Structure formats: C-alpha cells, structure tokens
Amino acid sequence: MSAIEMPQRLPLWQRLFFAIPVFGWLARDAANGSAEDWYYTAGAIFSMWGCSALLFGLPGLYLPALAMVPVMFLILILISRG
Template sequence: MTAIEMPRRLPIWQRLFYGIPLLGWLARDAAEGEPEDLVYTAAAIFSMWGCSALLFGLPGLYIPAVLMVPIMFLILILISRG
C-alpha cells in the first residue's frame, strides 16, 4: 500500500464555473491561490472594466455597474442578517 493522497473532487457547479475561460481562471486563482493573487484578480477585473469603457464608451462603464447592483443588495442583506 502507498500513502498517496488523492486530490479532492470539486462539486459539479465549481467545475463548471472554473471551466469558463477567463472568469473561471480568475475565480480559481483568487479562491485557491496565494493571498496576493486576490490583489492581482481585483486589478484584472478593474482593467477589464476600464477596457470595456474605452471600447464601448459610456455603456461599457454603466452596464457592469448596473449588473453589480443585485450582488450588492445580496451582500447588504447577508451583512444585516449577521
């Protein structure tokens, strides 16, 4: 017998989410990487947002902000519940 540890198998929703080409890589790196990788992930997200504003103009700036509103509502509800 050997003492080899098998890597844990991720749930199906995580495997599907991590399979998305750019977002999955950023999410996996932020969740399972080094602590400074979270800073690099945030910088990459803000850079993508800035590039969309340069490419598409004001809709590229406003639409991601409007799409973040339900996420912020959820965060505020979770904070208020304790």
C-alpha cells in the first residue's frame, strides 16, 4: 500500500453522463455531495419542470411526466423482484 491512494477512475457511462451540462452537474452533486444536495437537486428538477410548463404550456407539463412512465415501470419491476 502506498502513502497516496489514487482516485478510482469513473466508468465511461458516468463520465459521459456527468459531462452533460445541466443534468450532469446536478447528478454529480447528488452523487458526490452532502445530504442537503438531494433537496437542491429535487428543487432544481421541479423548477425546470415548472419553467417548461410556463414556456410550452400543457405539453411542457405532460411530456416530462409521460417520459417518467418507463422509469416507474422499471422501478416497480425492480421492487417486485426483491
């Protein structure tokens, strides 16, 4: 064991996801930050959803919720598998 431990390199998919300008920054803060960063991340996501509803009207409100349907199906399948 050496005196200095090198930081572990992230997998390619994480490096690519964290490189996305807005969502990657939020995800990096949520993954590596403190417990309060989860609240800030959730607030930022709901604020972006609200801004899209104000900017685009009803499609801006419905389309993000519709995009979350496959994610919720995946979560329900993972819960049912144990």
